[in-house]
Each structure stands twice: as structure tokens, then as C-alpha cells.
Amino acid sequence: MDNRDQTSPTLYLIRHGETDWNARRLLQGRRDIPLNSVGQGQAVVSGTCLKWLLPDASQTDFIASPLGRTRQTMEIVRQQLALDAGNYRTDERLVEIHFGEWEGLDWQQIAERQPERFAARQADPLNFIPLGGENYPHVFERVGSLLDSLRRDTVLVAHAGVLRSCLALLTQVPDVEVPLLEIPQDQVLMIRGGRFAWMQVSTAMDGSR
Secondary structure (H helix, E strand, O other): OOOOOOOOOOEEEEEOOOEHHHHOOOOOOOOOOOEOHHHHHHHHHHHHHHHHHOOOOOOOEEEEOOOHHHHHHHHHHHHHOOOOOOOOEEOHHHOOOOOHHHOOOOHHHHHHHOHHHHHHHHHOOOOOOOOOOOOHHHHHHHHHHHHHHOOOOEEEEEOHHHHHHHHHHHOOOOHHHHHHOOOOOOOEEEEEOOEEEEEOOOOOOOOOO
């Protein structure tokens, strides 16, 4: 995947906090599942980390996926920055990768119910498309369109599939590795000039952990 211009803005990417479906390892996709108490705490941790990275966020844009779990996370993050919780925008291009008919299932259930399609997905997780869903190249296209529109440093609160796609589009992470990347829910992914780092506050700094 070709990287974007190395002079592009610095991005601070945050995955939404945990939901009950995350805890049960169910595919969420476009399902609008709220944060659980663990997820709310993770959003606080991410916000605390961002406060260290952005002591002055006045010149920074804030954009979230329109799904509830990402908006909840964004609002908690903004509260940690002492900003108006609701003063951000949403963008449909940040919604999670669509798992189609597989949403609400875990991988073991999928393997048992649709062994051939599960095997096809395992053989090519980058390009496989679930019935009624989409694959990673589809996500690359819509997320890339948003990234190309950014003109200043931006905080994006989105989903694991979207953060994986940003790594593919903006760094040297190979496309084929994208579906396998672990995306934590209590850290900030900072991308600048084609390089990236995961940032996390220590337990000594964060009294909520």
C-alpha cells in the first residue's frame, strides 16, 4: 500500500473501549453495542494518555465513527482533556468493517456452521468478503478518502478494522498482515510521517487502574 505524504498531519487514533460483545469475542461490525464498565474505564485511560500527548488540543480536530461505542469513547476522552464532550464530528467512513451475516457470532461458531467459508476466510483474511459484508480493501478505500481530507492534527476514535487500515495506508505495515494485528482498547496509536507508536499511561500515572 502506498503511504500518504510524509508531511501529513499527526494522527492520534483510539479504538473504542470494551463492550460486552468484545468480552464474549463476538463480531460486532455495524451492530451498535454500548461500552460496558470496563470499556468506560479504558476510555478514561486513553483520554489520560492523550492529555499527556496533547496538552493543548485547541488546534486539533476530533472525529469519531457514528456508532454509539465510539461516540461514548470520544466523549469520555474529551472530558479527560477538559473539553466540551459533544464538540466533535462524526464520519461514516470510520465505521467498523462490515461482517455481514457473521455479526453476532464468534469464530468458533462460524467454523462450525460454515466450515468452507471459514476456511476460505482463513486462507485469505485480507480479501475475503462475508455474505452481506465487506473486506479490508473496501475499508482501505473509504478510510483512505477520509485520511486524504485531513489538513491538521486529528484525533480519530474508531474501530479495530479502521485502525488496522490506517496502519496499512500510512505506515510500512504490509497489507497482508493487517487482519492479524492486535489493536488494544486502552492505548493511543500515534502516526506521524510514516512512523507509528502505541502510547499508554503507566499504572503509576493512572489511578483508575
